[in-house]
Amino acid sequence: MNARVMLAACLHESNSFNRFSAPLSHFERQGVFRDAAVPDRFAGTRTEMGGFLAAAGQRGWRIDTPLSVPPASAGPVARAAFDTFRSILHDSARAIRPDGVLLALHGAMVAEDEDDADAVLAEAVREAVGPGVPVMLTLDPHGNVSDRLAAAVNAITAYRTHPHTDHFEAGQRAAAMLARALAAAQLPVVHLARRPLLRGFDSCRTEAGHGPMHEALALARAEEANDPAIYEVSIQSGFGLADSWHTGPTAAVSAAPRARKFQAVAERMMDFAWNNRARETFRLLSVNEAIAAARNAPPGPGPIVISDYGDAPGGGAYGDATAMLSALIASGLPGIVVAGLRDEAAAAASHAAGVGARLTLDLGGHIDPRFGGGPVRLEAEVLALSPGVYVNDGPYATGQRGTLGPSALLRAGEVRIFVNTHARNVLDPAQLRLVGLTAGACGVLAIKGMDATRAAFQPGSRAFIPFESGGIASRNPALPYRNLRRPIWPLDPIGDL
Ligand SMILES: [Zn+2]
Numbered sequence: 001m002n003a004r005v006m007l008a009a010c011l012h013e014s015n016s017f018n019r020f021s022a023p024l025s026h027f028e029r030q031g032v033f034r035d036a037a038v039p040d041r042f043a044g045t046r047t048e049m050g051g052f053l054a055a056a057g058q059r060g061w062r063i064d065t066p067l068s069v070p071p072a073s074a075g076p077v078a079r080a081a082f083d084t085f086r087s088i089l090h091d092s093a094r095a096i097r098p099d100g101v102l103l104a105l106h107g108a109m110v111a112e113d114e115d116d117a118d119a120v121l122a123e124a125v126r127e128a129v130g131p132g133v134p135v136m137l138t139l140d141p142h143g144n145v146s147d148r149l150a151a152a153v154n155a156i157t158a159y160r161t162h163p164h165t166d167h168f169e170a171g172q173r174a175a176a177m178l179a180r181a182l183a184a185a186q187l188p189v190v191h192l193a194r195r196p197l198l199r200g201f202d203s204c205r206t207e208a209g210h211g212p213m214h215e216a217l218a219l220a221r222a223e224e225a226n227d228p229a230i231y232e233v234s235i236q237s238g239f240g241l242a243d244s245w246h247t248g249p250t251a252a253v254s255a256a257p258r259a260r261k262f263q264a265v266a267e268r269m270m271d272f273a274w275n276n277r278a279r280e281t282f283r284l285l286s287v288n289e290a291i292a293a294a295r296n297a298p299p300g301p302g303p304i305v306i307s308d309y310g311d312a313p314g315g316g317a318y319g320d321a322t323a324m325l326s327a328l329i330a331s332g333l334p335g336i337v338v339a340g341l342r343d344e345a346a347a348a349a350s351h352a353a354g355v356g357a358r359l360t361l362d363l364g365g366h367i368d369p370r371f372g373g374g375p376v377r378l379e380a381e382v383l384a385l386s387p388g389v390y391v392n393d394g395p396y397a398t399g400q401r402g403t404l405g406p407s408a409l410l411r412a413g414e415v416r417i418f419v420n421t422h423a424r425n426v427l428d429p430a431q432l433r434l435v436g437l438t439a440g441a442c443g444v445l446a447i448k449g450m451d452a453t454r455a456a457f458q459p460g461s462r463a464f465i466p467f468e469s470g471g472i473a474s475r476n477p478a479l480p481y482r483n484l485r486r487p488i489w490p491l492d493p494i495g496d497l
Helices: 024-030 037-042 048-059 079-096 117-129 147-152 167-182 212-226 260-275 287-295 323-331 344-353 429-433 451-457
Strands: 004-010 062-069 100-105 135-139 155-158 189-193 230-236 250-255 304-308 336-342 358-363 376-386 389-391 401-403 407-412 415-420 444-448 463-467
Touching: 004 048, 004 079, 004 117, 024 079, 037 048, 037 062, 048 062, 048 100, 048 167, 062 079, 079 117, 100 117, 100 167, 117 135, 117 147, 135 167, 147 189, 155 167, 155 230, 155 250, 167 230, 189 260, 212 230, 212 260, 230 260, 250 260, 287 304, 287 323, 287 463, 304 323, 304 451, 323 336, 323 376, 323 415, 323 444, 336 429, 344 358, 344 376, 344 407, 344 415, 358 407, 389 429, 444 451
Parallel strands: 004 062, 004 100, 100 135, 135 155, 304 444, 304 463, 336 415, 336 444
Antiparallel strands: 189 250, 230 250, 358 376, 376 407, 389 401, 407 415
């Protein structure tokens, strides 16, 4: 009889410093899929679930697909939503009694009153299926792996690219490990190592084509080749904005049986992380450095694009930080457009007043002015209004529908500001077109976003300038960590280990 395998995914990256928890409706906006809707939605996609489904089909497994929750960064998961996901996973696993489980988690999920949310989900599955059923886990390499999470599963494989383009391959690797474990006399276990690091492995960046993550991946493949008992050496750089004891990079060596030599492999990987902790292939500029870089941009066609990583909604930030707005107004640079600033009250006031009206506004910076600056008072004319609904037609997530909520294009002096009700990364030209903007017609285009924004806005730009506003997605030493193990680099002085 062919094996019966449960496939499930529940991915969320939580920014602990976001004061708003993410309710079920936040996830339902992206889609929460159950049972037959899971293969309907994910078969043929380049997601982990797509990889699970393709592999299960190739191997003739009988499958059950009780839950798939796609990723949508925000604050901690609201308690009721988290309990719903945990119950579905647990009760389904108990009812299905699978021979094996393929589980996709992000690894940086925090729930209300639960810092180790991914472990709770994995433990719910483990508790239902018992110790003898292999559970194989895929992770985002920005996952923070706790000892509890490692103990609840039999093997871990994280994506090996950043920006992440190998979700599908990770799903296939997990399925291959499951096939191997189903035929093995002894199930693998995860040997986990960490160091007092908040970050490492160059935040797992691979796009430069060189650097610490490339070297670490090569080391991992060499360790696997060295010992055929190893299923996988998985590297996680961690996510420093999820405030938990276990936040930070880890190495996970999945192998059977539990043995000192496999733990030693994990420790060697983390020695590499420690020794290379300060090496990075990418640096974010301060606000002043970003303005200077804009002044020094080469002449020519195309906008100067300034992207606010520190306040990017894609990193769980609010999207209402004003540090760049203030600096740009003061700069006097020509043709400034600030896009993606979240201010629900200003958007509503603009809609109430209508196109052509003049308003005095305290714009942005309302939610937590400690991080990225407080409201900016300005006199503004309403140039255009939009309900804020668009469909991506750029290179990233093409065809996906999004909503910014009621939105307005304002002009204050020579600076134009595109204000939205909802916080979203500025990822697609269709967002700008809602109010008649095109990137090519901007002198300076300042947006909220991280690496994903580069797909649409870096090509054709005179300069692409990434910077940190001091928002809650920043590497801001003033972020109010409460749960981290201390001391930890780089927040605390630590000598040689
Ligand atoms: Zn990631």
